[in-house]
Amino acid sequence: FDKTAQKWLSEFEYRDHLGNLRVSFRDSNATAVNGVYKPPVVTQANDYDPWGMDLGRFEQGKPDNHKFSSKERILDFGLGWDNFGNRMYSPDIGRFTSIDKFASKYANMTGFQYAANNPANKKLNPAMRAFFNTKAGIGFLSKYAKSGQTFYGHTFNEDGKYHKKGINLNYKAEPQGKYKGGDTGTDQYSNAINITLNSDIDNSILRKENVFNSVKTIFHESFIHAELDAQDFTDDTRFNNSNIPSMFKENTIKVHYQHRFVRYNFEYNRTGYFGNEGFRGIKEASQMFKLNYSDNEIKQRMWKFNGGIDYSKDGKFNAWY
Secondary structure (H helix, E strand, C coil): CECCCCECCCEEEEECCCCCEEEEEECCCCCCECCECCCCEEEEEEEECCCCCEEEEEECCCCCCECHHHCEEECHHHCCEEECCCCEEECCCCEECCCCCCHHHCCCCCCCECHHHCCCCCCCHHHHHHHHCCHHHHHHHHCCCCCCCEECCEECCCCCHHHHCCCEEEEEEECCCCCCCEEEEEECCCCEEEEEEECCCCCCCCCHHHHHHHHHHHHHHHHHHHHHHHHHHHHHCCCCCCCCCHHHCCCCCCHHHHHHHHHHHHHHHCCCHHHHHHHHHHHHHHHHCCCCCCHHHHHHHHCCCCCCEEECCCCCEEEEC
């Protein structure tokens, strides 16, 4: 509200892909000269480090305090804390000011940590963000989420079916060499399924092909291995591949039990979480990055793994890898 002019003024904001307020501006309200209006008036500009601390700012008039991640910055008593709803966050130290109520799910981290102590992980975040912005990705995560949890901007309103069974799902990135995409393991002690992605792959957003391949890896590890591990735990509360028929365990190493099982169900019965929902999610990711692969190209890419399916260019089943 402009007290001098005694009228309301429209103000506009630009926020980046993470919801951070970068620039606020309003109309100059000036009369056009020779048909040309004066440029808008910048009323606020903010820059942040990865933890949300101000690196520099310009503010004119009363600023909008919904800055970092669109959370309100509380300035009372000079605190400068961000209100994340259930907890306050201090960008000065990169820590929440109270313990995470889900801390027991992440025993290897402090209960006060923010973004797993790695908010600028360019090698993981673009691929993870893309995965969790697909309908299939959100649907997958909903099985493990607790009511009230928020991941990549999506808040879940009910407990997932695997969460109710006490199963924990963890993602992390570690160096694994340039030829490996990722792997999935289980921990019986903590009832956890741990998906590890290869941080040696450059997944900066400018390398869309690399990011897409990492998204494809996340779908593979999540929709094949994590899903079958969760089903395995559900039947007898142990990770022992009891849900895989013995015919798929002959003359092969353990990791390929699940590959064979998934391939058989899809190739002969056209059933399976990976073959159907996984395909739709990977296709959505292809469109998201404007790669626009054909259905056959996506099938060729998603099924190219040990024990997978080799599709010919015309989409016909050719052989098994």
